[in-house]
Amino acid sequence: xxxxxxxxxxxxxxxxxxxxxxxxxxxxxxxxxxxxxxxxxxxxxxxxxxxxxxxxxxxxxxxxxxxxxxxxxxxxxxxxxxxxxxxxxxxxxxxxxxxxxxxxxxxxxxxxxxxxxxxxxxxxxxxxxxxxxxxxxxxxxxxxxxxxxxxxxxxxxxxxxxxxxxxxxxxxxxxxxxxxxxxxxxxxxxxxxxxxxxxxxxxxxxxxxxxxxxxxxxxxxxxxxxxxxxxxxxxxxxxxxxxx
Amino acid sequence: xxxxxxxxxxxxxxxxxxxxxxxxxxxxxxxxxxxxxxxxxxxxxxxxxxxxxxxxxxxxxxxxxxxxxxxxxxxxxxxxxxxxxxxxxxxxx
Amino acid sequence: xxxxxxxxxxxxxxxxxxxxxxxxxxxxxxxxxxxxxxxxxxxxxxxxxxxxxxxxxxxxxxxxxxxxxxxxxxxxxxxxxxxxxxxxxxxxxxxxxxxxxxxxxxxxxxxxxxxxxxxxxxxxxxxxxxxxxxxxxxxxxxxxxxxxxxxxxxxxxxxxxxxxxxxxxxxxxxxxxxxxxxxxxxxxxxxxxxxxxxxxxxxxx
Numbered sequence: 001x002x003x004x005x006x007x008x009x010x011x012x013x014x015x016x017x018x019x020x021x022x023x024x025x026x027x028x029x030x031x032x033x034x035x036x037x038x039x040x041x042x043x044x045x046x047x048x049x050x051x052x053x054x055x056x057x058x059x060x061x062x063x064x065x066x067x068x069x070x071x072x073x074x075x076x077x078x079x080x081x082x083x084x085x086x087x088x089x090x091x092x093x094x095x096x097x098x099x100x101x102x103x104x105x106x107x108x109x110x111x112x113x114x115x116x117x118x119x120x121x122x123x124x125x126x127x128x129x130x131x132x133x134x135x136x137x138x139x140x141x142x143x144x145x146x147x148x149x150x151x152x153x154x155x156x157x158x159x160x161x162x163x164x165x166x167x168x169x170x171x172x173x174x175x176x177x178x179x180x181x182x183x184x185x186x187x188x189x190x191x192x193x194x195x196x197x198x199x200x201x202x203x204x205x206x207x208x209x210x211x212x213x214x215x216x217x218x219x220x221x222x223x224x225x226x227x228x229x230x231x232x233x234x235x236x237x238x239x240x241x242x243x244x
Numbered sequence: 245x246x247x248x249x250x251x252x253x254x255x256x257x258x259x260x261x262x263x264x265x266x267x268x269x270x271x272x273x274x275x276x277x278x279x280x281x282x283x284x285x286x287x288x289x290x291x292x293x294x295x296x297x298x299x300x301x302x303x304x305x306x307x308x309x310x311x312x313x314x315x316x317x318x319x320x321x322x323x324x325x326x327x328x329x330x331x332x333x334x335x336x337x
Numbered sequence: 338x339x340x341x342x343x344x345x346x347x348x349x350x351x352x353x354x355x356x357x358x359x360x361x362x363x364x365x366x367x368x369x370x371x372x373x374x375x376x377x378x379x380x381x382x383x384x385x386x387x388x389x390x391x392x393x394x395x396x397x398x399x400x401x402x403x404x405x406x407x408x409x410x411x412x413x414x415x416x417x418x419x420x421x422x423x424x425x426x427x428x429x430x431x432x433x434x435x436x437x438x439x440x441x442x443x444x445x446x447x448x449x450x451x452x453x454x455x456x457x458x459x460x461x462x463x464x465x466x467x468x469x470x471x472x473x474x475x476x477x478x479x480x481x482x483x484x485x486x487x488x489x490x491x492x493x494x495x496x497x498x499x500x501x502x503x504x505x506x507x508x509x510x511x512x513x514x515x516x517x518x519x520x521x522x523x524x525x526x527x528x529x530x531x532x533x534x535x536x537x538x539x540x541x542x
Contacts, residue, residue, distance in 0.1 A: 001265050005342070038262045042342060047349035047365070052259065074369070076349070084346040092342065097262045099274035100289030212252050234290065236259070239252040250378040250487055294375050298420050298502050298522045301375045308377055315525040317539040322526040 001094055002027070003040065008089045009064060014152045018118065019082055020056060020068045023091065030059040033125035034102035034207070034235075037067065037095035041080055051077040054121040054209075054235075055096065058128035068152065070118040101235040103207060105130055109137035110200040112207070113167075114188065114218050116144040119210025119237050124153055126207065127167050131160055139167040142196045144188050144214065146175040170196050188214065190221040197225060205231050212236040257289040260300055264288065267314060267321055270334050278329040281309035288312075359416055360424050361533035367423040370488065375521065378486045379456040379507040386491055388475065390438060392452075392513035393445035402491065406477070408433045413474060415497035417504070418533040430495055432476030435468045435511075448513035452520060453494050456507040460520035462529060463496065463503050465513065472498055475508060500531040500538065 010022035033055070040050040057066035072078045085091070103111065103126045111130075113123040120143050130139060145151045151171065161169045172184035172192065184192055197204060206227060208218045215236050223229055257264070257273050264272035273289030284306035291302040291311055299315035304327070311327040325331055349365075360366060383402040391397035400408070412431045418424045444465075451468055454460045467473065473496040477484050484490030489506025496503045502522050523529055528537040536542060 041344040041347045043349035099271040236256045297375045
């Protein structure tokens with residue numbers, strides 16, 4: 001597992017606080033959706049800062065990866081990635097890393113994905129992979145955001161959900177909703193999970209990612225609803241929903 | 245209800261996946277583990293991680309007991325594995 | 338990776354030039370107070386809290402929270418240095434000097450070392466000489482407020498002239514000993530003394 005120099009090929013604003021950076025990797029190798037890369041920044045005086053970012057893109061996209069980064073207040077690395085990084089810049093990265101919180105189509109399903117805030121990023125890699133390989137594994141995403149403007153990948157999720165056999169997407173907006181909103185409008189609770197899980201059944205494989213407290217609450221609820229603990233995989237992102 | 249600050253900052257084994265791979269030479273988060281204190285069985289990726297301390301501490305999500313402690317200095321790695329029954333390191337095949 | 342690579346436009350944390358003399362080698366100044374912990378926050382009810390001095394003393398002594406708060410206290414403004422490279426200047430504390438606490442015991446002349454031990458099981462070892470002469474205290478207020486549990490409250494040891502892992506959070510006592518017994522981090526490679534000005538971070542430094 002070595003550090004390599006990646007080149008920034010694209011930068012895309014997803015929401016006011018979230019950006020996706022496309023990196024071309026000379027030493028790219030296919031990842032498993034759910035894995036992440038580490039980014040290391042080095043100052044001229046040798047000072048270093050390092051953070052992990054989940055891969056947002058599918059492994060079917062050869063040679064490059066998308067990292068979706070939430071801007072964190074006082075975040076050393078996230079503020080650099082948001083405010084300084086430009087096309088053609090080089091970033092030191094290593095990966096892909098991880099092996100527990102991963103899903104590939106051959107693992108089957110049904111699939112229940114639950115994400116809070118930027119926790120949706122690794123789940124998006126799973127969904128993009130699922131679409132790219134034409135998997136027919138039933139899949140549902142329950143995605144919690146604060147406001148409509150905070151929903152990452154909104155248009156793409158809509159498009160994926162309209163494909164035949166596409167993922168069913170359930171949003172919950174916890175702070176404000178657009179006029180005429182018919183979706184969930186509260187924090188994820190047991191009743192909501194019961195509704196979303198019900199058609200998938202107790203064979204469902206659940207992946208939960210986001211702020212630590214959300215992840216723990218959702219995992220508890222799913223166990224109480226009867227999902228076997230061994231069917232549940234979790235990745236905690238700390239208090240705000242961004243990797244530490 | 246005010247959430248415990250420390251609780252909301254707690255991460256899991258996924259957050260130290262790269263570090264563990266450096267130390268053990270293999271992907272470790274999907275490695276099974278059993279807590280020597282309470283018998284909890286789960287992948288290393290499910291252990292609670294306390295970071296930003298002088299070293300990495302992995303704790304059992306069930307009893308909060310210490311499962312693994314690792315310190316990496318410029319010269320050496322120190323590992324305290326008394327809290328785990330057994331560590332399984334997958335060999336590259 | 339080539340030693341000469343650095344990230345365009347990344348400056349990291351700066352060492353303010355006017356404070357340079359107060360910052361030990363390899364450290365960076367931080368305005369925040371990062372929460373570093375090896376485990377879940379300890380929540381100790383005050384009616385169960387106690388602090389004791391034991392080991393190589395003629396008679397061990399113990400204080401309840403009420404008794405501890407009646408001891409003469411002082412305010413201390415000190416710089417603190419964490420081995421993870423952040424330093425914080427002019428931190429303001431209130432607590433009881435370890436000298437004051439040691440006045441209540443008769444120390445065996447063989448006692449050259451101390452293990453500080455805490456609720457939750459944390460321990461750290463240091464020479465007795467580093468706890469005396471006004472250099473250490475048990476603090477219960479920080480920046481004019483009761484010390485928060487995340488930062489080691491109700492009370493923590495503060496030994497500012499050594500790396501901050503020696504300043505045991507949730508401290509519940511001092512054990513005086515004739516031999517140095519490695520504590521939580523020292524057993525895992527950290528230095529027995531930990532002088533930031535000599536960069537004594539690890540064993541053998």
